[in-house]
Amino acid sequence: MIKKKIEILSPAGSLDCIQAAVQAGADAVYFGVEQLNMRARSTHSFKINDMKEVSTLCKANGIKTYLTLNTEIYDHDMQLMRGILKEVLKNNIDAVIASDFAVISYCSDLNIPLHISTQANVCNLESVRLYSKYADVVVLARELTLSQIKQITSEIKRQSILGVSGELMKVEVFVHGSLCMAISGKCYLSLHTHNASANRGACFQNCRHLYKVINCETNEELSIDNKYIMSSKDLCTIDILDQIAHSGVDILKIEGRTKGADYIYSVTKCYKEALQSIDEGTFSYDKIENWKTELAKVYNRGFWEGHYLGQMTGQWTSHYGSIATEKKIYIGKGSNYFSKMKVGEFIVEAGKINVFDTIMVIGPICGVQRLQMLKLVVNGVEASEATKGDKVTFPFATKISANDKLYKIFKNRDV
Amino acid sequence: MFKIIFHRNNCIGCGTCYELQPEFWRMSNRDGKASLVNACKKRCVFIRSVGISVLPQMKDVVHSCPVNIIKIQ
Numbered sequence: 240m241i242k243k244k245i246e247i248l249s250p251a252g253s254l255d256c257i258q259a260a261v262q263a264g265a266d267a268v269y270f271g272v273e274q275l276n277m278r279a280r281s282t283h284s285f286k287i288n289d290m291k292e293v294s295t296l297c298k299a300n301g302i303k304t305y306l307t308l309n310t311e312i313y314d315h316d317m318q319l320m321r322g323i324l325k326e327v328l329k330n331n332i333d334a335v336i337a338s339d340f341a342v343i344s345y346c347s348d349l350n351i352p353l354h355i356s357t358q359a360n361v362c363n364l365e366s367v368r369l370y371s372k373y374a375d376v377v378v379l380a381r382e383l384t385l386s387q388i389k390q391i392t393s394e395i396k397r398q399s400i401l402g403v404s405g406e407l408m409k410v411e412v413f414v415h416g417s418l419c420m421a422i423s424g425k426c427y428l429s430l431h432t433h434n435a436s437a438n439r440g441a442c443f444q445n446c447r448h449l450y451k452v453i454n455c456e457t458n459e460e461l462s463i464d465n466k467y468i469m470s471s472k473d474l475c476t477i478d479i480l481d482q483i484a485h486s487g488v489d490i491l492k493i494e495g496r497t498k499g500a501d502y503i504y505s506v507t508k509c510y511k512e513a514l515q516s517i518d519e520g521t522f523s524y525d526k527i528e529n530w531k532t533e534l535a536k537v538y539n540r541g542f543w544e545g546h547y548l549g550q551m552t553g554q555w556t557s558h559y560g561s562i563a564t565e566k567k568i569y570i571g572k573g574s575n576y577f578s579k580m581k582v583g584e585f586i587v588e589a590g591k592i593n594v595f596d597t598i599m600v601i602g603p604i605c606g607v608q609r610l611q612m613l614k615l616v617v618n619g620v621e622a623s624e625a626t627k628g629d630k631v632t633f634p635f636a637t638k639i640s641a642n643d644k645l646y647k648i649f650k651n652r653d654v
Numbered sequence: 655m656f657k658i659i660f661h662r663n664n665c666i667g668c669g670t671c672y673e674l675q676p677e678f679w680r681m682s683n684r685d686g687k688a689s690l691v692n693a694c695k696k697r698c699v700f701i702r703s704v705g706i707s708v709l710p711q712m713k714d715v716v717h718s719c720p721v722n723i724i725k726i727q
Contacts, residue, residue, distance in 0.1 A: 315681035315686050318683045
């Protein structure tokens with residue numbers, strides 16, 4: 240049994256992702272707006288005016304919302320930063336995640352609850368004590384081991400280190416998602432090669448490519464088995480989640496604001512179930528294997544447990560991109576919904592779909608719905624296949640619109 | 655003459671264009687993004703015609719933009 244309530248914090252890059260997180264049982268979501276967040280390059284980016292909709296949606300579903308404002312902040316960003324924080328207050332966003340002292344200071348002035356970002360590289364109790372004057376939560380550096388985390392959480396309790404709210408300082412750790420080879424994400428590779436600072440959310444992901452190490456004097460190539468020498472495998476802690484849950488942490492963070500709603504749903508669901516199972520005392524090897532199979536279906540570069548168990552070096556990927564065991568391809572979008580019959584109509588815009596195919600519908604209202612096409616009705620007639628231009632209808636519980644996308648799921652044969 | 659086409663919405667406010675060519679660019683204190691001085695706005699894009707003498711310098715700016723939102727025509 241876990242002694243205290245542990246929160247699952249899911250990433251949200253779009254409204255679809257928020258719905259997916261809600262469906263999967265997340266306790267909170269974090270999101271960024273405008274260019275002052277670590278996913279500024281992302282194609283799905285919330286704007287300052289979207290804050291109200293995000294807040295309303297989350298409040299209606301009883302989950303908390305945290306806004307990331309954790310890039311390096313320049314002088315010309317101050318007005319935007321202040322504008323964003325005023326909107327945070329107006330829209331009742333539960334907290335801001337920051338690392339720059341300008342943001343920390345302004346949040347403190349406005350009495351906005353603050354979480355110290357992993358970008359601040361908090362590795363010890365004294366840093367937690369310093370930040371406790373401004374914040375309620377610290378996201379610990381990803382390089383810490385579980386015993387170091389335990390030491391910090393137990394000392395927070397023993398020394399009664401209180402945050403701004405008057406409650407004990409809370410500790411958040413990353414449990415799943417992409418890792419970066421740089422300490423706490425402080426990477427300058429992308430800035431050197433593309434003038435695109437990772438610390439302004441514009442990372443070009445240079446580390447994810449193949450590299451050779453060549454001696455320029457002799458032209459000899461250093462023999463390296465794996466040429467992905469900088470691309471870390473993804474963090475997956477589901478095997479050791481019981482140890483993490485008992486280490487005294489309060490919030491488990493899932494990485495992936497640029498990932499799709501299907502990823503958010505699967506990962507959040509697995510970790511939520513795992514946490515419940517630890518609480519009930521039913522956490523078992525068989526369950527872990529099932530969760531790992533589910534996690535492997537969505538975007539991943541292979542898994543390792545990060546630094547929690549004290550591994551000396553990181554583990555590197557052997558492939559470029561994802562090695563997810565399943566792929567999804569876009570088929571079409573929603574066109575009509577027959578509410579009385581609860582039937583959805585979709586227009587096929589690409590590829591084809593066959594009867595018995597596994598499909599997924601992703602949208603801002605329905606979230607993520609996965610089902611098998613047991614009966615395929617094409618243009619009003621039962622058929623075995625639908626191609627571009629066809630209208631397919633099938634029973635569907637929630638209302639659909641043109642914002643709902645239909646995907647076909649199939650096994651990834653490349654891995 | 656050539657045209658500078660600037661897709662301002664996607665600017666991440668890194669300030670490189672301003673550093674390289676302060677006579678053409680400003681950093682807006684309002685929203686933290688770069689602004690192209692004396693440009694005309696057409697929908698979401700800002701356009702300004704300039705003389706050929708600044709072309710080499712402008713090419714540097716184009717290549718230095720981390721989000722590739724400055725084009726030359």
